[in-house]
Amino acid sequence: MTLAERYPLLHAPARWEWGGLDVQFSTELPPDELVTNIHLVCFVGDRIVLCRDDRDVWILPGGTREAGESIESCVIRELVEEAGAELAGPIRQFGAHYGTTDHPEPYRPWQPHPHKAWLWCTADVRLVGEPTNPDDAENILEVRTFSLEEALRHAGNDGSYVPELIRLAVEVHGAGGSTTALRQPGSPAE
Incomplete structure (x- = not known):
């Protein structure tokens, strides 16, 4: 069974209206110049870090x-800003949402346009303080660690792909950071 068959919501084409983006997840890693956003599934031991913002939504940092x-x-900056955390191990890239926006200009002048990628990573972290909550970012009210089942409930209450993303990240993290190790011999990448 392919990863796309095991994680159908994650691999389904989607529309992110807030960014005018049509997106598609892939475990093929994007070239550096396409990466505009980086998000992490962070681990403290076997527990997963989630951040609650001022909308009362639990998010991945x-x-x-x-x-x-x-x-x-x-990654280092975002961990401090949103989770009050620092790296305790290597950053493991495991996939990306590739997107094409229909907005006439890039979100920030230095970003690629109209094609871009949101990179997904895992990392072991230490929670060392409060989120710094800079003025131009989400306002994080609470940071907690959860068991896998608790994290799936908190991050997946909107019917989105996030629970499948977290499950894939747990698998990748346990496989030493490689989606290749999760594939059956002879199976397609997606």
Whole structure:
């Protein structure tokens, strides 16, 4: 069984109206120049980190990449801003939502347009303080760790792909960070 068959909501083409984006998930990693956003499924031991924002929605930490910022620098900054966390292990990239926007201009002037990618990663982290909540970002009210089942309930109460994304991240994290290790021999990548 392919990953797309195991995770059909995650792999289904989708429309993200807030960004005028038509998106498609893939485990094929994007070229660096397409990555505009980076989000993480973070682990403290076997528990998953979620952040509750001022809309009372539980989210995975991450956000928009700044001009000239490396993937690692973006991850480190976003962990501090949204989760009050620091890396405790390597960043493992495991997939991306590739998107094409119908907006006439990029969200930020330095971003690629109209094609872009949201990179998904896993990492072990330590919670070391409060989120810094900069003025131009989400306002995080609470950061907690959850068991897998609790995380799926909190992050998946809107019928979205997020529970499947978390399940895939748990598998990837347990496989040492490789989606290749999860595929059956001879099965297609998706």
